[in-house]
Amino acid sequence: MQVLRTTAIVFLIAICTGGYGLHAYGSGKEKIAEPDIFKQRRQLYESISLKTGMEWPYVAAVDQYERTMSQAHPKSRPIPKDAITGVFVSEQRWSGELNPEGGDSNPASIRFFHGIGRDGSGDGIADRGQDEDLLYSVVAQALLGGSSEDDFSIGLWEYYHNTRAVQRIMQFAKLYKSFDRLELSGHTFPLPLKSNYSFRSTWGNSRGWGGKRIHEGTDIFAGHGVPVRSTSYGVIEMKGWNAYGGWRIGIRDLNNLYHYYAHLSGFDKKLKAGDIVRPGQVVGWVGSSGYGRPGTQGKFPPHLHYGIYRDRGLVEWAFDPYPLLRRWERDESKALRSKR
Numbered sequence: 430m431q432v433l434r435t436t437a438i439v440f441l442i443a444i445c446t447g448g449y450g451l452h453a454y455g456s457g458k459e460k461i462a463e464p465d466i467f468k469q470r471r472q473l474y475e476s477i478s479l480k481t482g483m484e485w486p487y488v489a490a491v492d493q494y495e496r497t498m499s500q501a502h503p504k505s506r507p508i509p510k511d512a513i514t515g516v517f518v519s520e521q522r523w524s525g526e527l528n529p530e531g532g533d534s535n536p537a538s539i540r541f542f543h544g545i546g547r548d549g550s551g552d553g554i555a556d557r558g559q560d561e562d563l564l565y566s567v568v569a570q571a572l573l574g575g576s577s578e579d580d581f582s583i584g585l586w587e588y589y590h591n592t593r594a595v596q597r598i599m600q601f602a603k604l605y606k607s608f609d610r611l612e613l614s615g616h617t618f619p620l621p622l623k624s625n626y627s628f629r630s631t632w633g634n635s636r637g638w639g640g641k642r643i644h645e646g647t648d649i650f651a652g653h654g655v656p657v658r659s660t661s662y663g664v665i666e667m668k669g670w671n672a673y674g675g676w677r678i679g680i681r682d683l684n685n686l687y688h689y690y691a692h693l694s695g696f697d698k699k700l701k702a703g704d705i706v707r708p709g710q711v712v713g714w715v716g717s718s719g720y721g722r723p724g725t726q727g728k729f730p731p732h733l734h735y736g737i738y739r740d741r742g743l744v745e746w747a748f749d750p751y752p753l754l755r756r757w758e759r760d761e762s763k764a765l766r767s768k769r
């Protein structure tokens with residue numbers, strides 16, 4: 430059986446790479462914030478919501494999107510350790526391109542030079558190092574055209590010139606709105622722990638044929654029909670057929686990670702793109718779909734291909750989900766044992 434398994438794994442590495450966007454190597458370290466920081470953030474969002482008239486989930490979503498960009502680009506977007514906001518604005522953008530004073534903090538001269546810096550805290554200074562001023566300035570910029578969801582989307586597009594940024598912020602806002610809280614970091618293993626499954630690290634193994642793509646994910650072998658569960662809180666971003674991945678579903682979480690579940694035998698029919706999911710929620714079932722026309726099944730043994738991609742603004746980078754899978758498996762089994 431072991432030999433058969435190994436052969437199957439090698440075969441699968443060859444066939445289930447690819448099929449999703451732009452790829453490159455990356456690394457994924459998730460930081461878990463202290464509960465106190467969520468209280469401080471929530472206060473900041475409520476105060477900016479009061480000043481702008483925009484509901485706090487949208488303010489929070491802008492901040493969170495900015496935070497994920499700052500985490501993905503720590504060198505070009507340095508954030509002080511004690512900052513409450515994740516917003517980064519370059520000096521030039523803050524002060525205005527032609528402003529002779531690079532570090533300008535005078536709201537009137539900044540406005541004159543079309544900088545985006547504003548005073549959000551009410552002290553008369555537009556301070557690029559201050560949480561309230563930073564977040565308020567970006568939110569106010571996005572609200573220039575109006576505060577309806579459509580106007581806000583257009584305002585965000587004009588600020589970022591990136592449709593993905595707008596999509597992310599709207600997804601994050603939806604998550605915050607539906608749970609009415611910031612702390613949404615729980616995780617589960619994708620398959621029920623009591624089910625029969627096996628997996629090992631297969632990151633980076635090269636395909637035998639069909640180009641030089643690497644295997645970007647972990648294959649979890651399990652029987653046909655074993656439930657596949659969302660590993661995180663998130664929004665369904667993609668659901669349908671893909672020539673490599675078969676029936677696959679893509680879920681975006683608040684860390685701006687895209688969780689990719691492929692080769693499913695089917696989906697939970699009630700779920701559609703834009704829907705919110707929780708950790709442990711069943712989204713589909715293990716299968717062997719893919720590698721052919723829509724509906725093709727059985728070209729390889731059933732398994733779940735699980736991949737994670739980090740949105741870095743303009744491209745997404747895959748990173749090895751194996752260590753996270755092991756951690757989630759361990760944490761969940763610990764939690765189950767302590768409940769007994």
Ligand SMILES: [Zn+2]
Pocket residue numbers: 441442445446644646647648733734735
């Ligand atoms: Zn795979």
